[in-house]
Amino acid sequence: MAIRYELIKECKQSGARLGRIHTPHGTIDTPIFMPVGTQATVKTMSPEELKEMDAQIILSNTYHLFLRPGHEIVKEAGGLHSFMNWDRAILTDSGGFQVFSLSQLRKITEEGVSFRSHLSGEKLFIGPEKAMEIQNALGSDIMMAFDECPPYPAEREYVEASTERTYRWAKRCIAAHQRPDEQALFGIVQGGMFRDLRERSARQLVDLDLPGYAVGGLSVGEPKELMYEVLSYTTPLLPKDKPRYLMGVGSPDALIQGAIYGIDMFDCVLPTRIARNGTTMTSQGRLVIRNAKFARDFTPLDPNCDCYTCRNYTRAYLRHLIKADETLGIRLTSYHNLYFLLKLMKQVRRAIQEDRLLDFQNEFMLQYYGSLTPQTAF
Amino acid sequence: MAIRYELIKECKQSGARLGRIHTPHGTIDTPIFMPVGTQATVKTMSPEELKEMDAQIILSNTYHLFLRPGHEIVKEAGGLHSFMNWDRAILTDSGGFQVFSLSQLRKITEEGVSFRSHLSGEKLFIGPEKAMEIQNALGSDIMMAFDECPPYPAEREYVEASTERTYRWAKRCIAAHQRPDEQALFGIVQGGMFRDLRERSARQLVDLDLPGYAVGGLSVGEPKELMYEVLSYTTPLLPKDKPRYLMGVGSPDALIQGAIYGIDMFDCVLPTRIARNGTTMTSQGRLVIRNAKFARDFTPLDPNCDCYTCRNYTRAYLRHLIKADETLGIRLTSYHNLYFLLKLMKQVRRAIQEDRLLDFQNEFMLQYYGSLTPQTAF
Numbered sequence A, B: 001m002a003i004r005y006e007l008i009k010e011c012k013q014s015g016a017r018l019g020r021i022h023t024p025h026g027t028i029d030t031p032i033f034m035p036v037g038t039q040a041t042v043k044t045m046s047p048e049e050l051k052e053m054d055a056q057i058i059l060s061n062t063y064h065l066f067l068r069p070g071h072e073i074v075k076e077a078g079g080l081h082s083f084m085n086w087d088r089a090i091l092t093d094s095g096g097f098q099v100f101s102l103s104q105l106r107k108i109t110e111e112g113v114s115f116r117s118h119l120s121g122e123k124l125f126i127g128p129e130k131a132m133e134i135q136n137a138l139g140s141d142i143m144m145a146f147d148e149c150p151p152y153p154a155e156r157e158y159v160e161a162s163t164e165r166t167y168r169w170a171k172r173c174i175a176a177h178q179r180p181d182e183q184a185l186f187g188i189v190q191g192g193m194f195r196d197l198r199e200r201s202a203r204q205l206v207d208l209d210l211p212g213y214a215v216g217g218l219s220v221g222e223p224k225e226l227m228y229e230v231l232s233y234t235t236p237l238l239p240k241d242k243p244r245y246l247m248g249v250g251s252p253d254a255l256i257q258g259a260i261y262g263i264d265m266f267d268c269v270l271p272t273r274i275a276r277n278g279t280t281m282t283s284q285g286r287l288v289i290r291n292a293k294f295a296r297d298f299t300p301l302d303p304n305c306d307c308y309t310c311r312n313y314t315r316a317y318l319r320h321l322i323k324a325d326e327t328l329g330i331r332l333t334s335y336h337n338l339y340f341l342l343k344l345m346k347q348v349r350r351a352i353q354e355d356r357l358l359d360f361q362n363e364f365m366l367q368y369y370g371s372l373t374p375q376t377a378f
Helices: A048-051 A064-066 A070-078 A081-083 A095-101 A128-138 A156-176 A195-207 A224-237 A252-259 A268-277 A309-310 A314-321 A327-353 A357-368 B047-052 B062-067 B071-075 B082-085 B094-102 B127-136 B154-175 B195-207 B224-236 B251-259 B271-276 B308-312 B314-324 B326-352 B359-367
Strands: A005-011 A017-023 A026-030 A033-036 A056-062 A090-094 A104-110 A114-115 A121-128 A142-144 A184-189 A212-215 A245-246 A263-265 A279-282 A285-288 B004-010 B017-023 B026-030 B032-034 B057-059 B089-092 B104-107 B113-116 B123-126 B142-144 B184-189 B214-215 B244-246 B263-265 B279-282 B285-288
Touching: A005 A327, A017 A327, A026 A033, A026 A327, A033 A056, A033 A327, A056 A064, A056 B154, A064 A070, A064 A095, A064 A121, A064 A128, A070 B195, A081 A090, A081 B314, A090 A128, A090 B308, A095 A114, A104 A195, A121 A128, A121 B308, A128 A142, A128 A156, A142 B195, A156 A184, A156 A195, A184 A195, A195 A212, A195 A224, A212 A224, A245 B359, A252 A327, A268 A279, A268 A327, A279 A327, A285 A357, A285 B062, A285 B308, A309 B359, A314 B082, A314 B154, A314 B251, A327 A357, A327 B326, B004 B326, B017 B326, B026 B032, B032 B057, B032 B326, B057 B062, B062 B071, B062 B094, B062 B127, B071 B082, B071 B127, B082 B089, B082 B314, B089 B127, B094 B113, B094 B251, B123 B127, B127 B142, B127 B154, B154 B195, B195 B224, B214 B224, B251 B359, B271 B279, B271 B326, B279 B326, B285 B359, B326 B359
Parallel strands: A033 A263, A056 A090, A090 A142, A142 A184, A184 A212, A212 A245, A245 A263, B032 B263, B057 B089, B089 B142, B142 B184, B184 B214, B214 B244, B244 B263
Antiparallel strands: A005 A017, A017 A026, A104 A114, A114 A121, A279 A285, B004 B017, B017 B026, B104 B113, B113 B123, B279 B285
């Protein structure tokens, strides 16, 4: 097996669990947040900076790397770790989500998905076998099975057919996977917002005895309550001795709530995406650094943060850089936001260790959102 | 005096000199190249990275900081060093060049220049007193006298009147300068391409006994031979016991030739500007990393370079990042180009020490340009 999940302890106050994932590129403390490096780089960050903020695993996008520079080039470079100079763990997604959300003129058949590149317009095809070929070439520590992520809302009939196909695709992924001893293949539970479909999907995939499982098809526009409802009945169906990954989730409240439902891994572009617009996450809640009121504010972005940005720069300087479209501004806000979420997950792990994750959740929610039930997106 | 120039030795093979400038923020080895941090940041670089590459002094632009964030805010932050977290030396230009090249609807009178901000359209004014007020607020180690930089080509009559006014403005700058013990004010020799006007300007400014002198009005579109001709008769008119600064020059050939004419300081946006387009300076000459031939080139950008970029990344990866518009690509090429010029100046200083700058020039020109008389711009 390429990876091994070690369950350290379960929280006595919630469904959360403290664990470790041993990978060919180091050990990951879970629950963990994975910064997203779509195009073989976490936007604006160097590998050294990611290590400095204690990122243990990053995610990269199969669809993007397939299109550019092409997986063959990455393979020739010695794989993605070598190509991008990152010697810690990497998870690659399946390409499924991006094929559906980014490409043009896509056509889904049992075989896979035909589409036009959103970059060149070129006609391309990805199916389960191709997704495995690409990820085997990239050499990620954790690969994702090729799936379809149904939109929200979607008719039951559509979701059922799609989920069944995702299951058939998962079996083809297993058959096509060339490096199971070096790369762990995770299955993705789909089923939309339908409990019985989720249950069937989970049961089918668990029967395949894969080294880990993701809950997919959430955070696609549905209300958060609905996402939590699906999580509440889906996570318990997943094996305790394997890691569980909630895809595309990165708002502070959802990271904590996801951990409470027993999720071990999360990824999201949120921290770096909002950083590019000058929006930051601080111990006092969200802070939009562009605001005029920070023009003469010579205090750190977050007085309770000890990250590189907060130790060295003021709000006034960050505001100036962002307003002046200077890259350093985006570097500094990206650094801070990633640091904030990685630190949040450390706090979550400590709270699990101390059997007080629900208490921590209440404290954090009041501090960050000013409410136990936030109405904002993040 | 805010700064002190120490002449270490003169090259026996050329007019070059080895020296040191002692400033309130550290000592600078000359001849030196100054990276440009227009908006209180050297584009894409952190202060730590600039130190790592041994940048001893950077330049920042008075005009830009006056417009945004405004010099009063920088002053409240404790000055530019504190605002941008840079504790080494800073030189600020006078604002003159940018007022003429960037602003709109400018009108020059004896008093100064009225113009509209290229950012907001706001009506603004900078004259000698204002330029001093701004630079005193910024707190740079070296300030430049407010001048007009005549275009090329220009009629003798225009250049003569302009150069005389620049001289009168220099006297007003001296009178308005509030912090001569902490900030050194340099004069700028103008005179266009007219030898007698250059001589008169140099004589007049030298009589003012300023702590340093710049040669301005060069590298404004004239042929390089003409620039060298002006340098050849202007530099000898400047005092030996004070630093000499050639403004806006940063191509490798001109840095070496300028040093040969006795110049101590240079600045230019060239290394960072071309880096953003994927153009790099290497020991083998210019290299455009976007070129398709580098798609599968897994060697360092410059095999003879030991900078961070060349130690850690391949041409294939850099090409991918630049093609994918990823900021890290620009960071890595900017880092390399700045490192390259700072290292070139180290080599120039060593050659002066060894009385062989002309030999070094020949070796470098053949290696980099493949010719002793390059036909390219840089």
